[in-house]
Amino acid sequence: MSQSLHPMLNIAIKAARAAGAIINRASLDLEQLKINHKGPNDFVTEVDQAAEQVIIDTVLQAYPNHAILAEESGRSRGAKDSEFVWIIDPLDGTTNFIHGFPVYCVSIALAHRGQVQQAVVYDPTRNDLFYASKGRGAYLNDRRIRVSRRTRLSDALVGTGFPFRRGDNFKRYIKMFEEVMQSCAGVRRPGAAALDLCYVAAGYYDGFFETGLNPWDIAAGSLMITEAGGLIGNFTGESDYLYQREVVAGNAKVYAQLVTILAPYTRVIKADDVAGEAVATEAGDTTPEQALAASLGAEAPAADAKPKRGPVRIKKQPAAEE
Template sequence: MQGSANLNVMIKAARAAGRSLVKDFREVENLQVSSKGAGDFVSRADTAAEKVVRDILMEARPNYGWMGEESAAVEGKDPTRRWIVDPLDGTTNFLHGLPHWAVSIALEHKGAIVAGVVFDPAKDEMFIAEKGAGAFMNAQRMRVSGRGKLIESIFATGLPFGGRPELPATLRDLGRLLPATAGVRRWGAAALDLAYVGAGRYEGFWERGLKPWDLAAGMLIAKEAGAFVEPIDPAGDILADGEIIVANEPVFDGFAKLIRGG
């Protein structure tokens, strides 16, 4: 696909960060790790990757704002545009030597996500989308799964850890969902979960307690691949509330009903 100038610089930044992370991943036992909270860690690799992304994006678009997981937000001279970045989605996987993590970069314009990149360096899979232009993985157009029965479908989520307040609701979700479906996967990287829905690898995804940088790029990729994307609370706001439900069209209503407890 022929992407916009903004998308091209996002891809460049994601690949550069990916190279930095792969070098550290090979020496994961030697990383300098500090605690950022119960069950949530930040590593030297994480902060170094964010600097790589930020330097490239802000050099290319110095007037844009910035929201990143590991640094303070910046209000840009152009108040209508903002980068939303998670330099290492799946930090816990990374620190345990599990090759399932990604660089996530989104561009927001006037409150809407207009471009998204999710790059999985370990598998060399680059998921990209621009609003209204479709979604692609390694230059091949993606479409959501065509499965139409819940009992044949698999779904992804995140399981709250360390006493997170979302645990009771998630356990209730699982109690309703598991008997009605082919299973649930918990792979520990929300950006990739969303991209995988777009690629047809999962039929759907839901989670609570997420941050904008976990969601922004992946939800656009899923939507541009044909997924339905809504907040769990129909009256809510996905990025503000950190709650999302995503699925292909044939199973969305049944899936959403189970998650919403209807």
């Protein structure tokens, strides 16, 4: 790579490539794969676990005093009180992977005092490496990437993800999907949210929205988008999407138009809404929100919390320019 990279980003890249090698080897013989169910339509394989282990081993070898928040092992490894937290999804798109559908990736983010500073998303099938450091831009392999310049939602290609877990509000999703689909040029749903966010950063998509995502799905991609000149928030355009488990992203113009459509569908996620998706930690089972909040030294929102009405970066836009 031509530009000099931050040492912590170099470690993230090393870890992501090691995990990608494990995933690529396993993809050659999917018949031998051992698959377990975390819940209906929610799978974990020995590949997820092996990839996560090599990522955490690589990180802790370099930074033994850092904290870890990982999809499969929660916070069971690493320091518990560090200001540095590595947020790891070893295989985003597991369902695609076990079917041999080649859209999946490794996602690694490093947060310092709650702010994502370094991000890597590695697509082992295509050997595509997306990476970003806060304040230094976003890259795909050696090429600087930027969000698209399309200004009208009617011309936009929009990515999404379908709800698939028990308890997801399918009817609510279908209504918003129908409204977005009729307002844009096309909707795509490949099935790996971390890659979807990188596709927004690279300008492949003009926008993206999804509900029910976990912090490790979003953390790396969120930095990729902001460093590529895009915006990311919850459905009302505010920045607490990690807790609300709803996310919308895009270039500034498309983001604004998506927020206008999606704002009526926002909801505050209560802790007990995701009780079935507990993350194992040393203190027992907690929800993803609680685990992330504890890891980042923040408080998860109270069950009856209302959406914050602080400054909104992008409010309702006037009609799109012709």
